[in-house]
Amino acid sequence: MNIQLIVFLPLLAAIIVGLGNRMLGNIVGKLITTGALFASCALSWPIFLAFLGGDQAAYVQPVFSWIVSGDLNVDWALRVDTLTAVMLVVITTVSALVHLYSWGYMEEDPDQPRFFAYLSLFTFAMLMLVTADNLVQMFFGWEGVGLASYLLIGFWFKKPSANAAAIKAFVVNRVGDLGFMLGIFGTFLVFGTISIPEILEAAPGMAGSTIGFLGYRFDTMTVLCLLLFIGAMGKSAQLGLHTWLPDAMEGPTPVSALIHAATMVTAGVFMVCRLSPMFEVAPVALGFVTFIGAATCLFAATVGTAQMDIKRVIAYSTCSQLGYMFFAAGVGAYNAAMFHLFTHAFFKALLFLGAGSVIHAMHHEQDMRFYGGLRKSIPFTFWMMMAGTLAITGVGVYWLHAGFAGFHSKDAILEAAYASGGGGVTAFWVGAFAALLTSFYSWRLIFMTFFGEPRWAASEHIQHALHDAHGDHDTHAHGDAHDNAPAQENAGHDPHTHAPGAAEVKTGTGGYHPHESPLTMLVPLGVLAIGAVLAGFVFSHAFLENGAFWVGSLAYDEHLMHAMHEVPLWVKLSATAAMLIGLGIAVLAYLVHRDWPARFTESFRVLHAFVLNKWYFDELYHVVFVKPAFWLGRLFWKKGDEGTIDRFGPNGLAALVAGGGRITARLQSGYVYTYALVMLLGLTAAVTWAISR
Amino acid sequence: MNLDGFPILSLMIALPMAAAIACLFVGANAARWLALGATLIDLALGVMLWVNYDISGPQWQFTEYAPLFGRFAWALGIDGMALMLLMLTVFLMPICIGASWEAIKTRVPEYMAAFLLMEVLMIGVFAAQDLFLFYIFFEAGLIPMYLIIGIWGGANRIYASYKFFLYTLLGSVLMLIAMLWMVQFAGTTSIPVLLQTDFPVEAQTWLWLAFFASFAVKMPMWPVHTWLPDAHVQAPTAGSVILAGVLLKMGGYGFLRFSLPMFPEASAQLVWLIFALSMIAVVATSLIALVQQDMKKLIAYSSVAHMAIVTVGLFAFNRQGIEGALIVMLSHGLVSGALFLCVGVIYDRLHTREIDRYGGLSINMPKYAVLFLLFTMAGIGLPGTSGFVGEFLSLMGVYQVSSWVALVCTTGIILGAAYSLYLYRRIAYGDLTKDDVRAMPDLSARELWLLAPIAAVVLWMGVYPESFLAPMRNDVGTLVARIERARPAGDAHLTAGKPAAAAAHAETAHEGAH
Secondary structure, rough: HHHHHHHHHHHHHHHHHHHHHHHHHHHHHHHHHHHHHHHHHHHHOOOOOHHHHHHOOOEEEEEEEEEEEEEEEEEEEEEEEHHHHHHHHHHHHHHHHHHOOOOOOOOOOOOOHHHHHHHHHHHHHHHHOOOOOOOOHHHHHHHHHHHHHHHOOOOOOOHHHHHHHHHHHHHHHEEEEEEHHHHHHHHHHHHOEHHHHHHHHHHHHHHOOEEEOOOOEEEEHHHHHHHHHHHHHHHOOOOOOOOHHHHHOOHHHHHHHHHHHHHHHHHHHHHHHHOOOHHOOOOOHHHHEEEEEEEEHHHHHHOOOOHHHHHHHHHHHOOOOOOOHHHHHOOHHHHHHHHHHHHHHHHHHHHHHHHHHHHHHHOOEEHHHHHOOOOOOHHHHHHHHHHHHHHHHOOOOHOOOEHHHHHHHHHHHHOOOOOOOOOHHHHHHHHHHHHHHHHHHHHHHHHHHHHHOHHHHOOOOHHHHHHHHHOOOOOOOOHHHHHHHHOOOOOHHHOOOOOHHHHOOOOEEEOOOOOOHHHHHHHHHHHHHHHHHHHHHHHHHHHHHOOHHHHHOOOOOHHHHHHHHHHHHHHHHHHHHHHHHHHHHHHHHHHHHOOHHHHHHHOOOHHHHOOOOOOOHHHHHHHHHHHHHHHHHHHHHHHHHHHHHHHHHHHHHHHHHHOOOOOOHHHHHHHHHHHHHHHHHHHHHHHHHHHHH | OOOOOOHHHHHHHHHHHHHHHHHHOOOOHHHHHHHHHHHHHHHHHHHHHHHHHOOOOOOEEEEEEEOOOOEEEEEEEOHHHHHHHHHHHHHHHHHHHHOOOOOOOOHHHHHHHOOOOOOOHHHHHHHEHHHHHHHHHHHOOHHHHHHHHHHHHOOOHHHHHHHHHHHHHHHHHHHHHHHHHHHHHHOEEHHHHHHHHHOHHHHHHHHHHHHHHHHHHOOOOOOOHHHHHHHHHHOOOOHHHHHHHHHHHHHHHHHHHHHHHHHHHHHHHHHHHHHHHHHHHHHHHHHHOOOOOOOOHHHHHHHHHHHHHHHHHHOOOOHHHHHHHHHHHHHHHHHHHHHHHHHHHHHHHHHEEEHHHHHHHHEEEHHHHHHHHHHHHHHHHOOOOOHHHHHHHHHHHHHOHHHHHHHHHHHHHHHHHHHHHHHHHHOOOOOOHHHHHHOOOOOOOHHHHHHHHHHHHHHHHHOHHHHHHHHHHHHHHHHHHHHHHHHOOOOOOOOOOOHHHHHHHHHHHHHHHO
């Protein structure tokens, strides 16, 4: 019963508040949605703790039947096992906190009920995804979170850039969904069922079989896993299908924290783990997963080092951390992937919400070049961001087995990658280097934002705020600008324009005094910070060393988990070393020698442009896909339909019959009669036949 | 209630017929109410039909038989597939009358009479059990549609009705000849008997092609689809709704009722033709929809793409494909009908179909924006809406025959999302910058009553499609059994697994890890 409440309360809240909207008003709408989420959250933790204590068995709660077509039997059902329980607490906790945080963040938005209804709808869809007992319901959740993501990215729908980002997110995800759908079709063809437990049970028996696909023959399980993984790549923004994630930052910051950091983007990782027994019989597919994961991890980390928009830095960081999770899964350490998913949810949500607090204080300025020296003005936010950064960079002491959340989960991934040998060793090196970059861009963000001299005066947003507030900023620091918030939160800074280093922007506060955010925003930060500090240390044993904890909900590799402990000491220390090097470079470049970034940009102009422009993926896709699609559409329409089919078809016939010209006027009255005549002639023939026999 | 022996189908045909005649003798307002009343009673009769339909009963139910002359008979009866399409018809008709309530100002009695006649003929098509009775209903259905476009249509209505007429005529002549041959061969005009007749394989190909000529136009399949965008653009809103909602389903119904069960071998031989045309349609018409500036044209082109999913599903020769195709037909009838109503709502306010003239409607028309979004998402095939169930099953069915066809047709989900969301963005999102757009009021109560029932059914069909699948299950089973002998082999040719060898391989992989 509890699981039904957990899943359906958010749906109920979304429907009531979505349809009630202005009739209910802001406060009621917020109370209903937030209340529902806290209730869901309160019901989820006992389930998770019961699994942790080992006194809870997996079960499936049927709801009702969905699609029945021959052998295909799809039910609405809620599956609860360890993997689901982990996701339940992640989703409901972050979602509840984000709901609460949004009370403050969206305080002055005119459309609050709609925002909260979307958030709750998202949570429902995500819960349906993780409780799915069959692939089709998983796809339902998968598309449902896609819809919510589309609606929330485009929440400020007056802004063209937000609309573009929303469509891009949906369409790019659909490319992944194409793979997912074909994967489901193939799975049904091979196994005759879409029930996940049945597939997983039958999967080992299909090892070594082959299947015809697109005219060639392939290993069956490899084809299926690769198709399904394409879906995961779309949702989790992996290299090639990642382009929507940075643009998704157009959405309000709480959305970025919930959907584009902690939950939805991890759905791909969840899927691979859920189907891990299938992937285990497809070594080639696993190799591909490792490769894509490692490549994304590195790619996104490099791009993250050059971005100036605070949210974009964190977005690329998310992309990169998802890469870690995938290569962990690829080398067979699914539990390590899930552990990183778990810890990452806390510290990444914390970083995003912290960034939101900074943005809130800085009057919707998101460009870090206009920050600086903020630790004195917003000390609580600063310390919370510090906690998040210590967690993501993986600060910890190996000999004490104690550290912030990321220390436990990221080290486990690197050790597992090394221990798995083969391609895993390459992934280890890539991951270690990415850890250096992670540390660099994370500290760079902290230093540019909270240290140094204030550079606020040059910001248009700040000037706007000062202008509007008429010196009355003690009480109205956030002032009128919220009324047209859509125009204010501008994540769409075009990185193509000349980007000066922070050192070039003139310093000064411009007379602006940033204020710490309201309590509704600070409490969630505090709670998440506890998670970011403790989640790794507290849960590391259960996630990494306790096969019994997972009880068959994913493929737990006892071998690999032992081998992890036997890797050389330098491997175990490598992540910490990379972190220290990254920190050192950041300290040198952004605290000590502040002219370094500008000089670096100057010396490595091409490299910098390449990284700043995100390896030119967007430009490439525009030329290869978007433009040709429109060009082909016009071609098929003008040259195909009108120029060929119509010209030689109806128009040609008309010209032929009537000798061209204005036949229509003469014939128009005749059509019906001609038509009726033909019918009549036919019927006469029929009648003649009928009577003559 | 027991309907044994009660001629309910005849009543459903006679009632709108009588109302249509009566309409011609009353004033505009009385004609409106008369038409609404008649269509609502027909809807009530339809619900009775559904309630009394025995899912596990005989294939043909509510049969009526009255010999006319010679071998002709007034033979009616429905199976589950016909029942569902008939329900779609009687459900959409009152909505069409409501949609024309204020939009049609000239020759109202004649207009209402034409619509009622249309309903008569559409019900006739789905209920006819006599081949020539079917032919009359099937072909005559075009006359009222032709009049609706030609008289109450837009500026370029003459060209549109000419095209509409020309395409359809060519197809129907060939079909008639084929029918005459079939009747000659089988010695009966009874459709249930013809369904059991095995036509010689050599003749099947020709018969199949003749029927194909008619059904492909009605469907419409690429490349005989070009009448559809013009017809939609010129037709009044309700005309578009009934055209997209029911008339386009007649092609699919024809394939199901005639081509597949009567000519299974020919269907299997020519399946490549259906697949090729459908694949082209999905990709080409979706891309064309992407570059349209006219709302109705965009939705018309998207219909062609959706109907291609129906044809591949039907010719997948398996249960998922056929059941999926049927659900796509029902779903598309509802969703595209609703989308045309949505276009009508704003067309009535601004009198233009040009997409760029709108923008920002979410601000001043929130109710409209919500419903429009729901139907857009259903068109895209979002799970939880009717669009998903049908599309998913059809594509799953066709995957079992050919992975290539499945791959190409599944790209429709990407392209569909692109053109639909692009349309929605240009109409509902963005800022309200144009004064005349800002002045547009939100949905009136009448408009809400037209759209809300469709929205409810779209969600119902998406969450619990069993209600709609159950009545059709046995009939699809009969059809699948009938065509089983000709079923083309799939391209998968799955081999059995060799788990032992693979396990050994995995073991060595682990060894390598140490």
